[in-house]
Amino acid sequence: MAIVKLQRPKLNFGEKIYFGALIKGFFLTMSHAIKTLRGKSVGAESLASSGLGITMQFPEQRWDEHMPEYYRGAPALVTDEQGRERCVSCQLCEFICPPKAIKITPSEIPSDDPWAKVEKRPLEFDIDMIRCIYCGMCEEVCPEQAIYLRKDYLITGLKRADMVHDKKKLYEIGGTRVGLVNKWNELK
Amino acid sequence: MPEIIFQIAIIVTKIVILTFVVVLPLVPLSVYFERRFSAIIQDRVGPNRVGIPLTLLGFKKDFHFFGLIQPIADGLKLFLKEDFTPNHVRKAFYWMAPALTVVPALITVCVVPFGSPISIFGHSEKLVIADLDIGPLFIFSVASLSVYGITLAGWSSNSKFPFIGGVRSTAQMISYEIALGLSIIPVLMYYGDLNLSTIVQQQADHGWLLLPLWKNGHLGLPDLNTALFWFPAAIAFLIFTISIFAETNRMPFDLPECETELVGGYHTEYSSMKFAMFFMGEYAAMVIGSALIITLFLGGWSIGFGLDAWVSKLHIGNIYFGGLIHMGCFLTKLLAFILFFILVRWTVPRFRYDQLMKLGWVVFFEAALINVFLAALIVAAPQLKSVIITSGAVLLVIVTAAVIWVAKVSEDTAKVLRA
Numbered sequence: 193m194a195i196v197k198l199q200r201p202k203l204n205f206g207e208k209i210y211f212g213a214l215i216k217g218f219f220l221t222m223s224h225a226i227k228t229l230r231g232k233s234v235g236a237e238s239l240a241s242s243g244l245g246i247t248m249q250f251p252e253q254r255w256d257e258h259m260p261e262y263y264r265g266a267p268a269l270v271t272d273e274q275g276r277e278r279c280v281s282c283q284l285c286e287f288i289c290p291p292k293a294i295k296i297t298p299s300e301i302p303s304d305d306p307w308a309k310v311e312k313r314p315l316e317f318d319i320d321m322i323r324c325i326y327c328g329m330c331e332e333v334c335p336e337q338a339i340y341l342r343k344d345y346l347i348t349g350l351k352r353a354d355m356v357h358d359k360k361k362l363y364e365i366g367g368t369r370v371g372l373v374n375k376w377n378e379l380k
Numbered sequence: 381m382p383e384i385i386f387q388i389a390i391i392v393t394k395i396v397i398l399t400f401v402v403v404l405p406l407v408p409l410s411v412y413f414e415r416r417f418s419a420i421i422q423d424r425v426g427p428n429r430v431g432i433p434l435t436l437l438g439f440k441k442d443f444h445f446f447g448l449i450q451p452i453a454d455g456l457k458l459f460l461k462e463d464f465t466p467n468h469v470r471k472a473f474y475w476m477a478p479a480l481t482v483v484p485a486l487i488t489v490c491v492v493p494f495g496s497p498i499s500i501f502g503h504s505e506k507l508v509i510a511d512l513d514i515g516p517l518f519i520f521s522v523a524s525l526s527v528y529g530i531t532l533a534g535w536s537s538n539s540k541f542p543f544i545g546g547v548r549s550t551a552q553m554i555s556y557e558i559a560l561g562l563s564i565i566p567v568l569m570y571y572g573d574l575n576l577s578t579i580v581q582q583q584a585d586h587g588w589l590l591l592p593l594w595k596n597g598h599l600g601l602p603d604l605n606t607a608l609f610w611f612p613a614a615i616a617f618l619i620f621t622i623s624i625f626a627e628t629n630r631m632p633f634d635l636p637e638c639e640t641e642l643v644g645g646y647h648t649e650y651s652s653m654k655f656a657m658f659f660m661g662e663y664a665a666m667v668i669g670s671a672l673i674i675t676l677f678l679g680g681w682s683i684g685f686g687l688d689a690w691v692s693k694l695h696i697g698n699i700y701f702g703g704l705i706h707m708g709c710f711l712t713k714l715l716a717f718i719l720f721f722i723l724v725r726w727t728v729p730r731f732r733y734d735q736l737m738k739l740g741w742v743v744f745f746e747a748a749l750i751n752v753f754l755a756a757l758i759v760a761a762p763q764l765k766s767v768i769i770t771s772g773a774v775l776l777v778i779v780t781a782a783v784i785w786v787a788k789v790s791e792d793t794a795k796v797l798r799a
Contacts, residue, residue, distance in 0.1 A: 217727040221421045228420035235423075245423040 259343055264326045266344040267319055268366030269359070270337075276307050277363070278338030281314040285330035285339055293323035294330060317359040321347045340366060394509050395490075402711070403489050407663045408451030410718045415450070417722045455656065463652035466537075473536035478654045481529030481661030484522045485668055491515045492671045493577040495681045495707035496584070496692050499700035507681075507703050508577055515576035516564055519672055520557070523627070526665060527553040530629075530636060530646050533658070537649040545645030548733065549629060549636035555740035556626035556633075562748035563619035566612045566755030567676050580680030584688040588679035589613045599685060605762060612755035617677045619744050619751070624669040626740065629662060631725035635733055670717035671710075678713060681706035742790075746783045750776070 206212050227233050231243030240258055242249040271277050281298035299315035301308055330339045342365055349355040357365070412427070419426025430453045431444035465474065490509035497504045512518055527550055534546015567589065571579050587594050590613060592602040601607070626633040637645025647658045674680060682688050683706065692702040731739065757772050764772075 214728060218723065221723060221727045224423060225417065225420045228423060233420075233423045242425065244425045244428075245419065247425045249425065249428075 256343075263343050263345075264328050264341040266321065266342055266347050266357070266365055267324065267326075267328075267330055267339055267362075268342045268344070268357075269317060269339055269362040270366040270369035271363065273368060273370045275368075276310075277313055278336045278369075279314050279317065280310060280312045280336055280338070281317075282312075282335060284333045284335065288329045288333045290327060290329065291323040291325050293320045293325075294318070295320070314359065317362060319357045319362065321349075321355045321357055322352065337369070340369065342366060390505065391509070394505075394507075398494060398507075398509055399486060399489050402494065402707075403486070403664070403667060406667050406711075406714070406718075407660050408455065409715075410663050410667060410722075411451050411454070411659075412448060413715075413719060414722050414725070416447070417719060418726045421723075421726045458653055458656040461652040463654065466539075466649055468538045469649060470536040470538060473532045474649075475654075477529050477533035477536060478650065478657035478661070479529070480532060481526050482657050482664060484525040484529075485661050485664035487522050488519045488668045489671075491518050491576055492668070492675060493580050493680055494710055495703040495705075496581075496688070497700075498703035499695075499698075501698045506577060507707060511575065511577055513573075513575045515574055515579070516568070516672070516676070517574060519668070520561060523665065523668065524553065524557055526661060529658075529661065533650070534636075534646040537646070539649060541642045541644070542646045542648045545636045545642045545648070549646060552626060552629075552633060552635060552736060552740075555737060556623045556744070559619055559740060559744035559748050560623040560627060562745070562752060563616045563623060564676060565748075565752045566609075566616045566759075569752075569755055569759050570609060570613070576675050576680070580675055580682060583679045584682035584684075588682065588684060589677045590617060591679070591684065594685055605758065608758045608761075609755065612751050612758060613677065615747065615751045616755070617673075619748050620676070621673055623740075623744065624673060625721070625724065626736075628665040628669050630666065630721060632728040632731055633736060634730060635736060638730060666718065666721055667714065670714055670721060674710070674713045674717055678717075681710040683709050742787050746787065750780050750783065753779070 224233070228244055233243060233245050235241045235246035236243040239246055239248070241247055242253055248255060269277065269279055281296050283296050283298065286294045286296050295318045296314050297316040298312055301310055301313050326341065328341050331341050344365055347355070416426040426447070427450040428447040429444060430447050430450040431442055432449070433442055435442050465471070491512050493506070493508040495507035497506045499505070530549040531546045534542045534549070537543070568574060570589070571582055573579060583589060586592065587602065587606070590610070592606045592610065593599060595602070629636050637647065642648070647655055650658060683691060688706070691705050692700070694700065694702045694705070753776055757769065757776065761769055
C-alpha cells in the first residue's frame with residue numbers, strides 16, 4: 193500500500209500573523225448580522241422566511257400558500273355535489289390502514305331514504321390522528337373516492353379524545369368533492 | 381455622629397444602585413445579546429418570544445419586547461431545577477466554588493467610575509463606590525481570585541473532565557495575567573496615576589488614550605509626543621483586550637469549558653443555581669473586563685470631543701445631573717464593547733492549547749515588555765537629550781530583533797520519527 197506523505201501548507205507572513213483572517217471573519221459575521229437586521233438574510237425571498245434568518249416564524253407566518261399540490265395532510269371524508277356522503281362503509285380503508293387508525297361502524301341506509309339504493313353508509317367513522325401516519329393508502333384504496341388527504345396540518349388537541357376525528361369532524365374538514373364518481377346518481 | 385450615618389447611607393446607596401441596579405442586570409442582558417447576536421450572525425432568529433403573557437389574563441395580544449424577558453425565564457427555570465450534588469464530590473469546596481467565581485467579579489465593580497460627580501444642593505458625590513488610589517491593581521488582585529473558583533470546581537467535582545478544565549483554566553489564567561499586568565504599565569506611566577477616576581477625568585480633558593483629538597475642550601490634532609504615544613497605547617490596548625478575553629475564558633480562549641472536548645469543562649457536575657452562578661460569574665467578569673478596557677483606553681464615562689465640561693455644568697436649580705448623562709454614555713460604551721466580545725466569540729475559532737500557551741508566553745509577554753520600554757522612551761523623550769533618545773531607540777530595536785530571533789529559533793520544527 194502506498195504511503196502518501198502530506199505536507200503542511202507553508203504559511204506566508206500575512207497568514208502567520210493571523211489578523212487579516214480575523215478581520216475578514218469580522219466582516220463576514222457582521223455582514224450576515226446586518227443583512228439579517230435589514231430583513232434580507234438568506235432565504236428571505238426564495239423561502240418566504242421572516243427575514244430574520246431562514247426561519248419562518250410560525251403563528252404569524254404560515255406556509256399555506258407555499259404548500260405543494262401533492263401535500264398529504266389530514267385524511268377526511270367528502271360528500272358529492274348532491275350532498276350525499278360518498279362512503280359506503282366497505283371498510284377497505286380500515287383494513288389497509290397500516291397503523292390501524294381507522295375504525296368504521298357500518299350501517300344500512302333505511303328504505304325511505306332517497307339514497308336507499310346505495311344500501312350502506314357508515315354509522316360511525318373514527319380516525320385516530322395520533323395513530324395516523326398520513327400515508328394516503330386509504331385514499332388510494334377507496335373504490336368510492338370518499339376519503340381524501342386534505343391539506344390540513346394543524347391537528348392538535350389537549351387530550352387523546354380530542355385527537356380522534358369522528359364522522360362530523362371528518363366531513364367538516366373534507367367538504368364537498370365535485371365530479372368524478374357518478375355511480376349512484378339516479379339520473380344517469 | 382449624624383455625619384457618619386449620612387456617609388454610610390450614601391455608601392450603601394451607591395453599592396445597592398451601582399452593583400445591583402446597574403451592573404447585575406447587565407449580566408442577563410449580555411446573555412440575551414449573546415443569544416440574539418449569535419442568532420443573527422448565523423441567520424437564525426434567536427429567542428424572541430418570551431414577554432408579558434397578556435393573553436393569559438384575557439387580553440388580545442402578548443407583549444414580546446423582542447424576547448428581552450428570556451433571561452428571567454431562564455433564571456426561573458434554573459431556580460426550579462433539582463440542585464443535584466453527586467455523591468463523589470468534595471462537598472465543602474464543591475459548594476464554595478460557584479460563589480468564588482461570582483463574588484470577585486462583583487467586588488471589582490467598586491473601583492469602576494460610572495460617571496462624573498453628581499452635585500445636589502452643594503454636596504458633590506463621585507459616581508464610584510470606592511475611590512481607591514490603586515484602581516487597576518485592586519481589580520487585578522481581586523479578579524484573579526476567581527481562578528480559585530474554577531480550579532476548585534474542577535478539583536472538587538472529583539471527575540475527569542472538570543479536573544482537566546480546572547487545570548487548563550489555572551494555567552491559562554496565570555499565563556495571561558502576566559501579559560495583562562505588563563500591558564497596562566505604559567498606560568499607567570502616561571497618566572502617572574492609579575486612580576481610575578483621575579484617569580478618566582484626564583481622558584475627558586485631554587482626549588481618550590486611543591482618540592487624542594481634543595485638548596482642554598478644543599478639538600485639534602495632538603502634539604507630537606501624544607501622537608507618538610498612540611502606538612504603544614494601541615499595542616497595549618490590543619494585548620490587554622486579548623488577555624481579558626483569555627482571563628474571562630471567552631471564546632478564542634475558552635479551553636476550560638470547551639464543549640467539544642470536555643463535556644462542559646469545570647462545571648460539568650454542577651446543576652441548577654450552582655451552574656447558573658458559574659454562568660453569571662463568567663458574564664460578570666466579561667462586563668467588568670469591558671468596563672476596565674473602556675475606562676483605561678476609551679475614555680470611560682467621557683462623551684469626548686470637548687463636550688464633557690459642558691455636560692458637567694448642566695443643572696436644574698441646585699442639582700447638577702451631568703453625571704447621569706456621563707453614566708448613560710459609559711453604559712452605552714459598555715454595551716457596545718460587550719457586543720464586540722460576542723462578535724469575537726462567534727467569529728474566531730478556538731485555539732489549540734499549545735497555540736494558546738505560545739501566544740501568551742512567547743508573543744504577548746515579550747510584546748508587552750518591549751512595549752513598556754517603548755512607552756517609557758516616548759514618555760521620557762521631552763526631558764532627555766537627543767543622544768540618549770537615539771541610543772535608547774537603537775537599543776530597543778536591537779532588543780526587539782533579539783527577542784524575535786529567539787522566538788523564531790525556539791520554535792521547534794517537527795522531527796521526523798523513524799521506527
